[in-house]
Amino acid sequence: MLNRMKIEIKKLPKSLVEIMGTIESEEFESFRAKAMKHLAEHAELPGFRKGHIPEATLKTAVGEMTILEEMAEIAIDSRYPEIIMGNKLDVIGRPTIGILKLAKDNPFEFKITTAVVPELSLPDYKKIAGKITKDPIKITVEDKEVEEVVMNIRKQRTGKNPEELKDIKEEDLPKIDEEFLKSLGDFKTIDDLKKLLKDNMTKEKEQQAKEKRRMEVIKGISDETKAELPDILIESELNTMVAQFKHDVSQMGIKFEDYLKHLKKTEEDMRKEWQKDAESRAKTQLILNKIADTEKLAPEKEKLEKEIAHIIEHYPDADSERTRSYVDMVMTNEKVLEFLETPPLR
Numbered sequence: 076m077l078n079r080m081k082i083e084i085k086k087l088p089k090s091l092v093e094i095m096g097t098i099e100s101e102e103f104e105s106f107r108a109k110a111m112k113h114l115a116e117h118a119e120l121p122g123f124r125k126g127h128i129p130e131a132t133l134k135t136a137v138g139e140m141t142i143l144e145e146m147a148e149i150a151i152d153s154r155y156p157e158i159i160m161g162n163k164l165d166v167i168g169r170p171t172i173g174i175l176k177l178a179k180d181n182p183f184e185f186k187i188t189t190a191v192v193p194e195l196s197l198p199d200y201k202k203i204a205g206k207i208t209k210d211p212i213k214i215t216v217e218d219k220e221v222e223e224v225v226m227n228i229r230k231q232r233t234g235k236n237p238e239e240l241k242d243i244k245e246e247d248l249p250k251i252d253e254e255f256l257k258s259l260g261d262f263k264t265i266d267d268l269k270k271l272l273k274d275n276m277t278k279e280k281e282q283q284a285k286e287k288r289r290m291e292v293i294k295g296i297s298d299e300t301k302a303e304l305p306d307i308l309i310e311s312e313l314n315t316m317v318a319q320f321k322h323d324v325s326q327m328g329i330k331f332e333d334y335l336k337h338l339k340k341t342e343e344d345m346r347k348e349w350q351k352d353a354e355s356r357a358k359t360q361l362i363l364n365k366i367a368d369t370e371k372l373a374p375e376k377e378k379l380e381k382e383i384a385h386i387i388e389h390y391p392d393a394d395s396e397r398t399r400s401y402v403d404m405v406m407t408n409e410k411v412l413e414f415l416e417t418p419p420l421r
Contacts, residue, residue: 079098079099079102080096080097080098080099080102080154080157080158081096081097082094082095082096082097082158082162083095083096084162084164087188088303089190089303089304089305089306090190090191090192090193090194090302090303090304090305091188091189091190091191091305092164092188092189092190092191093186093187093188094158094186094187094188094189095175095184095185095186096154096158096184096185096186096187097182097183097184097185098150098154098182098183098185099182100180100181100182100183103146103150103182103183104180106146106149106150106153107142107146109146109149110142110145110146110149111130111133111134111142113145113149114133114137114141114142114145115128115130115133118133118136118137120132120133120136139179140177143177143178143179144174144177146183147174147177147183147185150183151172151185151187155170155187158187159189164189164191165191165192166189166190166191166192167189167190167191167192167305167307167308168189168190168305168307168311169189170187170188170189171187171188171189172185172186172187173185173186173187173188190305190306190307190308191305192361193302193303193304193305193308193361194302195300195301195302195361195362195365196300196301196302197296197300197362197365197366197369198296198299198300200296200362200366200415201415203292203295203296203299204292204295204296204415204416206295207288207291207292207295208288208292208415208416212281212284212285212288214277214280214281214284216273216276216277216280220276221269221272221273221276224272224276225251225265225268225269225272226248228259229248229249229251230243230248232248232249232255233247233248233249251265256268288416289412289415289416292412292415292416293359293362293363296362297355297358297359297362300358300362302358302361304354304357304358304361308357308361309350309353309354309357311357312353312354312356312357312360313346313349313350313353316349316352316353316356317342317345317346317349320345360404360408363407363408363411363412364407366411366414366415367407367408367410367411370411370414372407372410372411372414373407373410374403374406374407374409374410378406379402379403379406382402382406383395383398383399383402386398386402
């Protein structure tokens with residue numbers, strides 16, 4: 076069908092493309108029957124049942140322009156997938172459609188503007204990651220830090236606000252005895268408690284250091300990556316950020332509108348403040364996608380299906396396709412980040 080349709084594609088700034096199309100009059104006329112059928116199924120005329128309106132009566136009632144507009148919509152819906160597949164356009168979001176010429180017995184001319192996945196020019200990400208991860212992460216938890224945690228636990232057991240206990244004395248705190256230790260778990264001695272606390276604090280510090288290093292790697296790659304982000308990607312990221320923030324606020328038992336009033340801000344103010352962060356997050360995801368594609372990184376199918384099933388089990392109303400897409404993205408991101416941390420890169 077593409078050889079019966081003239082197409083010109085022009086690249087625009089910010090990863091947009093403009094598609095100028097012409098469908099010759101003979102082929103455009105082939106959409107009339109489907110247009111008339113659709114109009115007959117939905118039109119309401121006095122004295123006629125839906126779907127049982129004679130064609131001549133319907134044509135007189137709705138007018139030729141309405142029929143042509145319906146034909147145009149059907150023609151674009153039919154040809155748009157062929158255009159993007161035939162020209163290998165990796166489109167995102169909904170296209171903007173404009174009618175340039177629409178008249179009986181004339182070629183149908185239209186314009187489609189749509190966003191496409193930006194072309195990324197990635198730097199040597201292995202080299203960047205290797206420099207940042209060349210030294211192993213070293214974590215130290217001092218005895219003093221453990222003692223502070225133990226002291227905070229004892230302060231909390233007084234039943235008072237720990238922040239108000241400035242000059243608290245030893246005799247005001249619960250004793251570290253068998254009863255105190257049992258109340259915290261299966262600990263026989265204070266050393267057992269301190270060992271567990273130190274292990275947990277070490278793991279937490281290691282995780283924080285790991286996340287910090289990952290952010291440094293991504294920032295290093297992002298700083299040297301050129302990309303023009305379409306507005307739709309940034310807007311989508313902003314929508315996700317706002318939705319997550321609304322959820323977090325509601326979890327605190329506060330209405331989002333009341334929270335905004337307290338801050339003396341509007342939702343639009345927040346979106347403007349978060350614009351750069353949204354751009355950064357959108358760019359980061361594109362980088363992770365590109366590396367995953369280049370290095371052929373993907374989650375194990377069994378683990379992917381298991382995680383999807385787990386989410387669906389706990390959230391039965393969740394959309395299965397969106398859940399699959401989200402889980403696949405998260406697990407693929409993790410694969411990429413693990414890849415960038417591996418010794419072979421050094």
